[in-house]
Amino acid sequence: MNDYVPKRGLTNGHLMTVYCWGKPRGFAALPAPSERYFDVAAGTRVLAHCHWQRDPAAHPALIVLHGLEGSSAAHYMRGIAAKAYRRGFNVVLLNQRNCGGTEALSEGLYHSGLTADAAHVITELGRDGINRVVVAGYSLGGNLALKLAGDYGSAAPGSLMGVCAVSPVIELAECVRALERRENFIYQWNFVRGLKARMRRKAAAHPGRFPLDRLSKVRTVRQFDEHFTAPHFAFADADDYYFRASAMRVVDRIRVPALVITAADDPLVPAELFGDPRLRGNARVTVIVTQHGGHCGFASSAHGMDDEYWAERQIVDFAEQVTLLPKRGSDEGE
Secondary structure (H helix, E strand, O other): OOOOOOOOOOOOHHHHHHHHHHOOOOOOOOOOOEEEEEEEEOOEEEEEEEEOOOOHHHOOEEEEEOOOOOOOOOHHHHHHHHHHHHOOOEEEEEOOOOOOOOHHHEOOOOOOOOOHHHHHHHHHHHHOOOOOEEEEEEOHHHHHHHHHHHHHHHHOOOOEEEEEEEOOOOOHHHHHHHHOOHHHHHHHHHHHHHHHHHHHHHHHHOOOOOOOOOHHHOOOHHHHHHHHHHHHOOOOOHHHHHHHHOHHHOHHHOOOOEEEEEEOOOOOOOHHHHHOHHHHOOOOEEEEEEOOOOOOOOEOOOEOOEOOEHHHHHHHHHHHHHHOOOOOOOOOOO
């Protein structure tokens, strides 16, 4: 996994990030997904786009979690799906609450540490007879994948074989501070534009529930979280939300195999976070920090039947490896 060589000309983190975000991709070999709705809480449904093998219970499942303001349609979500489906996985591309055009399905909002929905999906897949599951996420979704495993601790269901995180915002406060740097203004503007548009759609879908009087004053992600995310979930303020929702609080409790991939030139997630002893001291967690790769980028040369997206290949390789391991007993200790 340390063999990453960036695509020629993309040794700048910003260039890599923008290139991988903006380059069109096609997935002609990936069959059309089926829709599945999960009732994760009272008044709350989430939508997943799923690619099922012919006999789903005979195959492991990969649940994929997108980043902030993403959806199941994000290119990296479909890129992972194409690679995993070809290698025999069921693939569940899970939209976070209100994402992917689902504002009307949920009474509330979502936040970066809300792991209950993914946990619910794992339980539902178990009821379908799918007893080998890996969870992978990008950026915000990477934080969710790691926090999910940490929240479970030694009580993780036997079906959860591992988790994988690419460019995870593992310490939200530090990542928001990085986002506020002058050179990152375009990312901040793009995120805020999406968040504000989503709140307007949310208010239209649930009249009177979400006052928008403060929305015009929001210029940063921190301001959005201060005025909307934190109060909605009863956090004291944005800083309290960032602290409590960050996977770093619980990474030392992870008891399933975990893979973390990040880049030293990521403009949004400081690489020094991944030297934290809480992370490095956990023998279940493998941390790969590449010299290049940007944020959720990692374009390289094409490889065999796969395209140039190296991190997606690592996710599927990891998922293959851990689903071949003996299943953990439900009474496994520390």
